[in-house]
Structures are given as C-alpha cells and as structure tokens.
Amino acid sequence: MRTQVGIIGAGPAGLMLAHLLHRAGIDTVVLERRSREHVRQRVRAGVLEHSTVKLLRAVGLGGRLDREGMPHHGLSLRFDRADHRIALTDLTGRAITVYGQQEVVKDLIDARETAGAPIMFDVDEVSVHDPAGDRPRITFTDADGTARALVCDVVAGCDGFHGVSRTAFPPDALRTYRREYPFAWLGILARTPPSHHELIYAYSDRGFALHSMRSPEITRLYLQVPADERITDWPDDRIWDELAVRLAVDGFDLRSGPVLEKGLTSVRSVVTEPMRYGRLLLAGDAAHIVPPTGAKGMNLAIADALDLSRALVPFLSGRSTELLDGYSDRRLHRVWRAEHFSWWMTSMLHRSPDGDPFEHRLQLAQLRYTVSSLAAATSLAENYVGLPYDLSMPGSAYP
Incomplete structure (x- = not known):
C-alpha cells in the first residue's frame, strides 16, 4: 500500500488531520485499532473552545454542531455554599459550546466515508519503521488478519497516550515531562x-x-x-x-x-518533546495529556491537526519545509500554556488527599480572589474559552 500521509489513530486529531488534508487534495490512510462502533460511541470530553467551533464550521462540519450543540456564555465556580458566575462572553466576547467529543468524531467519520476515503478499523500489531528516512512505513495486520505494509511520505502519530507512535522515537530523541x-x-x-x-x-x-x-x-x-x-x-x-x-x-x-x-x-499531565522525529509527527494525546479540569484535551488535538495540515501542504508539494520544521516548537508553546491553565484549575479545585488545612485556606483565598477580581476572572475566562489562534487556511487548498 502507498499513501502520502499515514495516520495512526481515528480520534479527533487523526480524523481532523485526514479531513483537512483531503480537502487539500492530499492522499491519506487512517489506521485505527478499535472497531468503527467503538470509536463512534466512546464518551470523552464535551467542551469546544470558541476557535474550535469556528474551525469546524469553516471546514464543513458545522451542520449538526449548530443544530445540537449547546452554547454557553458563562460557568459557575461553586464554593462557600454559593455560586459565583464567571461571565465568559461578557469578559472575552467569546463562548464555549457543549458538544461531545464522540459527536465530533461521528461527524468526521461520516464526512470521510462520504468522500470515499479509507479508514481501516480493527487493525492490530501496528509498528512504524524508518521514521528518519524518506519513505517511512507502517506495518500492521488488517481486520481479516492479513499482514500489510503502508509506505508513506509522512507518518502522523495520533494514537493517544497508549499508542505505538512514541515508541518509534529513539530513546535519546525524546524527553517526557509528567x-x-x-x-x-x-x-x-x-x-x-x-x-x-x-x-x-x-x-x-x-x-x-x-x-x-x-x-x-x-x-x-x-x-x-x-x-x-x-x-x-x-x-x-x-x-x-x-x-x-x-x-x-x-x-x-x-x-x-x-x-x-x-x-x-x-488525572495526569504529560508533555512529550519534541513532537517530531524525521518524518514522524505526533499530535493530540500521543504528544500531550492535560488534566480534564481545564477542558483542553480535544481542543489541543484539533489545533494540532490544523497546524500540522498547514505545514504538510507546502512540504508535500515540494514548496517549503519551513512550517513543518517549526511545527513542534509552535505547538509546544501553546501546549505548555494549556498545561499551566489545566494544572492551575486542578490545583485550585481539588482537595489534597491528606486534607492539608493550610492548602485548603490557600485554595479558598485563590477562589475568592478569582471571582472578586475583574482581572483574575478575565484571565480564567480567556483561557477557558481558548486563546485565539490563526484560523486562516493556505490558498485554494482549503475552500
């Protein structure tokens, strides 16, 4: 088998990357170890940032989202037996939308299958070979148990925290913070x-x-x-x-x-650096995990896919390697911002297992300050709805 971009993993990062590249006329194959039914039904995160919603609409995936999604213009911090509303839209001009990750995944699968592009479900024994070469390969067994090899120009590892993509990095080429x-x-x-x-x-x-x-x-x-x-x-x-x-x-x-x-x-925080080795690129949970408190995981994965698609279009056409060369640094800059916000929310809202009374008083002080200070409330709001990023898409490749 032969393709331009082999994508391991049919989660938000892998499917969004495949969708964007298909719109740009780039050939992709998506490999997923789970069944189609499992992938469509697994329940995950449910909060979409403002920019994520704009992107989904821009690439033709806003129909069901606009019908069934639930826009929210605020959230409540509840402590001292009282509600304290953070007015997200009043503070930032932006909102969030509650729309489950599995719904985004369903929309992406439906769009890909309508376009006649392949998703190979129920694959096993996936392995990446020669990621530093010009023609990396992915070997696997398909749903029928037949051994196959997929030759690629680029491999995108979007296979999550427990996937195989990171293991294809040489040990001395990867550093993990957790x-x-x-x-x-x-x-x-x-x-x-x-x-x-x-x-x-x-x-x-x-x-x-x-x-x-x-x-x-x-x-x-x-x-x-x-x-x-x-x-x-x-x-x-x-x-x-x-x-x-x-x-x-x-x-x-x-x-x-x-x-x-x-x-x-x-509940864990994990960041892998760099997000690239040769022609193997990581995206989504394969590269970073955030605590769920900040509602950042799916949004980071989709933003990774957008950035990576932008970088691959000029790279695969032979025009430029500049965007691909800068992919890891660009994404890690945003990833660490999201990691900090998620850590901060988690630290402020969770009681320590030993019930430390000093920490308890510090947390209450932070919560009270956050809801009483316009600057602090705005900082929480702008991070929660998502810091803006460039949604422009290069040329006619993205109609």
Missing part, C-alpha cells in the same frame, strides 16, 4: 435533564465535583475520588448522595436519573 495527581475522576452519564443551565465547578470540604451536560436530556457529572478507588465501591445511590452534598447550595435541586455509563479517569 505529573501524576493523587486522585481520579469518577464520571457518570445519566439520563436526566441538567440541574443547571451552565457548567458548575464545585470545591467542597469533601472534594471536587463537576456538573456538566451532553444534551437537554443527558447530564454528565464527576466526583474527585482517591487515585486507587474501585468502581465497585460506588453504587449509583452513593454517587448521587455524594454529588448532592458537594454541589449543595441554597435553592439548588440536583436531578438524579438512570446511570447510563460509569467510569474512572486518572
């Missing part, structure tokens, strides 16, 4: 209307809680739990009782309902 947090998120998806019209980030003596939503009928909620917690220790009634305590303010009624999905998510 921080593991001493807690996890217990998340549920429930069939019940949201209890509040905006997202609630709650800080309480018992730990962090988040109230979010996926639609007018489906609510997404999270609890901070110990890092070694077991899902079996949390029956549905216990989850609802704990959410009610952590989210409690006067006049607030938490709506409960049937739990459709339940899971534990570890």
Whole structure:
C-alpha cells in the first residue's frame, strides 16, 4: 500500500488531520485499532473552545454542531455554599459550546466515508519503521488478519497516550515531562435533564465535583475520588448522595436519573518533546495529556491537526519545509500554556488527599480572589474559552 500521509489513530486529531488534508487534495490512510462502533460511541470530553467551533464550521462540519450543540456564555465556580458566575462572553466576547467529543468524531467519520476515503478499523500489531528516512512505513495486520505494509511520505502519530507512535522515537530523541495527581475522576452519564443551565465547578470540604451536560436530556457529572478507588465501591445511590452534598447550595435541586455509563479517569499531565522525529509527527494525546479540569484535551488535538495540515501542504508539494520544521516548537508553546491553565484549575479545585488545612485556606483565598477580581476572572475566562489562534487556511487548498 502507498499513501502520502499515514495516520495512526481515528480520534479527533487523526480524523481532523485526514479531513483537512483531503480537502487539500492530499492522499491519506487512517489506521485505527478499535472497531468503527467503538470509536463512534466512546464518551470523552464535551467542551469546544470558541476557535474550535469556528474551525469546524469553516471546514464543513458545522451542520449538526449548530443544530445540537449547546452554547454557553458563562460557568459557575461553586464554593462557600454559593455560586459565583464567571461571565465568559461578557469578559472575552467569546463562548464555549457543549458538544461531545464522540459527536465530533461521528461527524468526521461520516464526512470521510462520504468522500470515499479509507479508514481501516480493527487493525492490530501496528509498528512504524524508518521514521528518519524518506519513505517511512507502517506495518500492521488488517481486520481479516492479513499482514500489510503502508509506505508513506509522512507518518502522523495520533494514537493517544497508549499508542505505538512514541515508541518509534529513539530513546535519546525524546524527553517526557509528567505529573501524576493523587486522585481520579469518577464520571457518570445519566439520563436526566441538567440541574443547571451552565457548567458548575464545585470545591467542597469533601472534594471536587463537576456538573456538566451532553444534551437537554443527558447530564454528565464527576466526583474527585482517591487515585486507587474501585468502581465497585460506588453504587449509583452513593454517587448521587455524594454529588448532592458537594454541589449543595441554597435553592439548588440536583436531578438524579438512570446511570447510563460509569467510569474512572486518572488525572495526569504529560508533555512529550519534541513532537517530531524525521518524518514522524505526533499530535493530540500521543504528544500531550492535560488534566480534564481545564477542558483542553480535544481542543489541543484539533489545533494540532490544523497546524500540522498547514505545514504538510507546502512540504508535500515540494514548496517549503519551513512550517513543518517549526511545527513542534509552535505547538509546544501553546501546549505548555494549556498545561499551566489545566494544572492551575486542578490545583485550585481539588482537595489534597491528606486534607492539608493550610492548602485548603490557600485554595479558598485563590477562589475568592478569582471571582472578586475583574482581572483574575478575565484571565480564567480567556483561557477557558481558548486563546485565539490563526484560523486562516493556505490558498485554494482549503475552500
């Protein structure tokens, strides 16, 4: 098999990169180890930054987003048993949109399949060879168990934190920065209307809680739990009782309902430098992980794909290597900004496992300052809705 860009991973980064390159007339093949059904259904993040929404519209993916997405113009920081609204749009002129990652993925899969471009699901034994050469290869077995080799001009590793792309870097060519947090998120998806019209980030003596939503009928909620917690220790009634305590303010009624999905998510920060080795480029979770508190993961992945597509168009046409040569530095500049914001939100809103009273007072001081200072509230708002980036697309390659 032969293609210009071999893309490993059918998540937001890989599928958006494939979509943008297809619009530019560049041949791509997407490889994904999971089944088509699994990829379309797996529940992940749900907050789109302002620029992400603009990009999706600009590249023909705004139809269902505009019909079903839920624009939000503020969020609540809940502490001291009171709501403190951060007016995102009033402070920044921009908004967020709640639209689940799986919905973005569905739209991208549908667009690619409509265009007749290949996504190879259920592949196994994926490996990248000769990434420093002019013709890197990806070997794999397809859904029928047939061994195959895909020869590429460039390989894009968009296969997530546990993918194989990073392992193709020589050990001395890669540096990884990481921080593991001493807690996890217990998340549920429930069939019940949201209890509040905006997202609630709650800080309480018992730990962090988040109230979010996926639609007018489906609510997404999270609890901070110990890092070694077991899902079996949390029956549905216990989850609802704990959410009610952590989210409690006067006049607030938490709506409960049937739990459709339940899971534990570890909380970590990871950055891999550089994001390029030869003709192997990393994007999305393959290169960086952020704590979910800042709602940055999917947005970073889509921004990576945009930047990488811009760089590959002149590179593959033989016009220039400049944008590709600068890809890693450009993206890491933005990645570390997002890492800092996500770390800051996480540190401010989560109780330490040892219940340190000094840290508790510091967190309350930061929360009170954030909601009482126009400058501090604006800083939170502009980072949450997403710092602006250039959405222009080169030439007629991006109609």
